[in-house]
Amino acid sequence: xxxxxDPSSEALQQAGSARPPVFGLVLAGGLSSRMQxxxxxxxxxxxxxxxxxxxxxxxxxxxxFVSVRTAQTADPSRARYPLIVDxxxxxxxxxxxxxxxxxxxxxxxxxxACDLPFLSRAALSQLLAERDPTASATAFRSAHDGLPEPLxxxxxxxxxxxxxxxxxxxxxxxxxxxxxxxxxxxxxxxxRALDNINTPDEYREALRSFDGKDSAPVxxxxxxxxxxxxxxxxxxxxxxxxxxxxxxxxSELKARYGFTLSREQLKVAVNSExxxxxxxxxxxxxxxxxxxVAGG
Amino acid sequence: xxxxxxxxxxxxxxxxxxLLDPGAGGFVTFEGWVRDFNEGREVTALExxxxxxxxxxxxxxxxxxxxxxxxxxxxxxxxRVGRLALTDMAVWVGVCATxxxxxxxxxxxxxxxxxxxxxxxxxxxxxxxxxxxxxxxACAAAPxxxxxxxxxxxxxxxxx
Numbered sequence: 037x038x039x040x041x042d043p044s045s046e047a048l049q050q051a052g053s054a055r056p057p058v059f060g061l062v063l064a065g066g067l068s069s070r071m072q073x074x075x076x077x078x079x080x081x082x083x084x085x086x087x088x089x090x091x092x093x094x095x096x097x098x099x100x101f102v103s104v105r106t107a108q109t110a111d112p113s114r115a116r117y118p119l120i121v122d123x124x125x126x127x128x129x130x131x132x133x134x135x136x137x138x139x140x141x142x143x144x145x146x147x148x149a150c151d152l153p154f155l156s157r158a159a160l161s162q163l164l165a166e167r168d169p170t171a172s173a174t175a176f177r178s179a180h181d182g183l184p185e186p187l188x189x190x191x192x193x194x195x196x197x198x199x200x201x202x203x204x205x206x207x208x209x210x211x212x213x214x215x216x217x218x219x220x221x222x223x224x225x226x227x228r229a230l231d232n233i234n235t236p237d238e239y240r241e242a243l244r245s246f247d248g249k250d251s252a253p254v255x256x257x258x259x260x261x262x263x264x265x266x267x268x269x270x271x272x273x274x275x276x277x278x279x280x281x282x283x284x285x286x287s288e289l290k291a292r293y294g295f296t297l298s299r300e301q302l303k304v305a306v307n308s309e310x311x312x313x314x315x316x317x318x319x320x321x322x323x324x325x326x327x328x329v330a331g332g
Numbered sequence: 333x334x335x336x337x338x339x340x341x342x343x344x345x346x347x348x349x350x351l352l353d354p355g356a357g358g359f360v361t362f363e364g365w366v367r368d369f370n371e372g373r374e375v376t377a378l379e380x381x382x383x384x385x386x387x388x389x390x391x392x393x394x395x396x397x398x399x400x401x402x403x404x405x406x407x408x409x410x411x412r413v414g415r416l417a418l419t420d421m422a423v424w425v426g427v428c429a430t431x432x433x434x435x436x437x438x439x440x441x442x443x444x445x446x447x448x449x450x451x452x453x454x455x456x457x458x459x460x461x462x463x464x465x466x467x468x469x470a471c472a473a474a475p476x477x478x479x480x481x482x483x484x485x486x487x488x489x490x491x492x
Contacts, residue, residue, distance in 0.1 A: 262381050262453035263468040297468065305451075308385040324383055324451075328467035331380075331411060331452030332364045332423050332443060 055169045056193055060093035060100035061136045061145045062086060063129050063187060064114055065122065070234045075151045077113050078239060080246055086150045090117055093148060096160050103132035128208045129187060130199060137196035144169065149187035151232045153242050156278065158288035159229035163190060168220035172198055175214050179227040184219055186210035188230055225291035226284075246280075253278045254319040256285070263327050268293045282306065282323060283313040289325075297327055335391025335409045335450075337384055342410050342424045351428045356405040358432035360439040364423040366416045370466070374459035380413045380422065383451040387411075394445040402438040404429040409442055411452060 064086050068075040076086035086102065093100045102117040109121055123135045129149070136145045146163065148155065159176070167174045167190050175189035187210075191199075195217070202213050214221075224230060233242050253276040260268045268289070279285035282304040289295065303326040304311055317323070344361070351359065366378050395407045407427045416422055425443050429435040446452075454466045 259383070261383050261451070262455070263465040265381075301468075305383070305386050308383075308389070310386070310390075324386070326383065326451050327453065327465070329449070329451055330447070330454040330466035330468075331382075331450050332447035 056142060056144045058097055058144045058146050058164065058167070058190060059136075059140065060090070060097040061103050061120060061132065061147045062089045062093060062100065062117075062150050063103045063132050063147065064150045065103050065105045065108060065132050066129075066151075071236065071239065074113070075233075078151070078153075078233070080153045080243065084113065085153055086113060089148050089150050089152065089155065092155060092157070092160065093146065095157070096164060097146060101136065103136060124200075124203075126203055126208055128210075130203055130208045130210045130213075133186075133191055133210060134196065134199050134203070137191060137193065137199070141193055141196060144190050144192045146190050147187060149232055151234070152188060152230060153233055153246075154226075154228045154231050155188065156226045156229045156284070156288060158226040158291040159188065159224060162222065162225050162291045163188070166220070166222050171220040172217045173214055173219040174222065175219050176222050176224040176230055178230060179224060183211055184214035184221050185230050186214055187232075189214070189219075226287045228284075254317060254321075256317060257320070257322040258285075258289070259322065259324045261324065261327070263297070264295060264325055267295050280317055281314050282311060282317065282325075285317065285323060286313075286325060301328060302326055334395035334407060335388055335411075335446075337382060337387070337413050338410050339412070339414050342412065342421050344421075344424055347408055347410060347424060347426055351406045351408055351426050353405045353428055355430060356428035356435075357430055358435040359426065359428040360432070360435040361427075362423075362425040362439050362443045363421050364443070366418050366420045366422055368418050370456060373456070375456050376418070376459055377457040378416045378422065379455040379457070380411070380416065381453045381455070382411070382413050384413075387450045387452060390450045391446060394442055394449065397445070398427075398438045398441050401441065402429065402434040404434055404438045407438060407442060409446055411446070411450070413452075 064076040066075060077084050090100050090102065101120045102114055103120050104114050105122050108114055109119060120136045120139050122131045123138055124131055133147055163174060169192055171192065172195040173189050173191045175184040175186060178185045198217055199213060233239050256275050256277060257272065258275055259272045260270060265271050277285060277288060279288050283299065286299050304313060305324040305326060306315055306321050368375055391409055395409065398404065398407055405428045409425045411423045425439050427435045427439040427442065429438065455463055456466055457463045
């Protein structure tokens with residue numbers, strides 16, 4: 037139906053209705069002043085969080101860059117990645133976002149803070165699936181303060197000019213920008229994914245919640261029955277996941293398959309025995325979510 | 333085996349024979365049958381599905397609990413899986429004990445616990461061609477389990 041050689045149709049696609057590709061931008065230019073050490077190099081489960089964020093984004097996106105200040109380009113923990121160096125004046129994450137939009141005006145940027153240790157595949161899948169390319173940006177609503185979260189968000193090409201105007205007049209807070217401009221706001225399926233870690237105390241607490249476990253995603257077997265089998269469209273699957281408990285796993289799968297049952301309506305079994313929602317999952321575990329039963 | 337599944341009609345004579353015991357003076361059975369209506373809707377068939385590896389463990393635990401609560405001789409529960417037509421038998425429970433009182437009580441305990449605890453699911457097929465998972469889809473619309481009007485919301489998850 038479309039003749040790709042017709043210059044007028046190409047022009048039309050470029051003019052408006054196109055859906056620009058999404059690249060990844062992991063922000064690592066912060067001063068880490070509250071943490072008192074470079075946040076990009078903090079480790080969880082043996083992996084620096086910058087590395088983890090880049091790898092996670094690369095599972096979904098064709099290209100992933102790290103945003104840095106000019107002074108950081110030779111830093112060994114950053115220089116190993118494709119970099120986008122700040123190219124506009126100012127301070128704060130808005131500079132990194134604007135620099136990426138300026139470097140590649142034809143793509144949308146999935147912008148991630150590097151200090152989101154709980155960032156999950158569920159959150160990234162949801163963000164990409166529910167992206168609205170006609171909005172300036174697509175962002176989650178923070179579970180803490182109800183405000184949009186600019187640093188786990190997709191910034192569309194059209195936001196470049198709006199951000200420049202906003203920064204020139206109003207300031208540097210991308211969160212306020214999202215509140216004022218036409219951003220699409222999503223309710224996060226995985227509420228913990230956006231918890232960021234700013235202080236040594238928060239870091240210690242996050243480390244404790246990882247429980248010293250290995251960093252690699254574990255492979256789990258999931259079986260589905262009844263309503264959940266129909267909604268997942270399958271009776272079983274093998275899944276690589278960083279979910280460490282059945283509760284995390286259900287959040288991830290609920291976001292993927294749109295399960296209508298809430299966790300409170302379910303029980304869960306691990307290795308064919310009832311288990312608690314906070315049970316620590318291990319590689320090779322077999323998990324079954326049990327909807328309300330109706331024997332007899 | 334005190335709890336098991338059958339994917340074919342339950343042979344009640346053979347099941348009864350498994351429980352025969354010279355010390356038992358009373359034998360009570362319960363049969364659950366497929367009925368033609370539920371919650372005001374005309375039902376034409378049922379499909380049962382079970383997470384069998386856990387279900388047989390939980391079923392065996394229920395029978396073991398019954399034998400702790402009541403001085404019974406033997407008990408057995410057999411549950412169907414697959415598609416069943418009206419009047420088909422979905423579940424059979426047989427209990428024998430020294431005296432009839434314990435047999436009645438234990439039989440009631442076992443069937444009630446099986447319905448509430450064992451991971452078995454039932455899909456109802458209705459006269460109008462619709463179908464639904466019992467306890468799931470209606471309650472997803474009304475988690476408070478408010479019977480009546482709430483169930484008319486249909487299958488939308490966020491009706492409330």
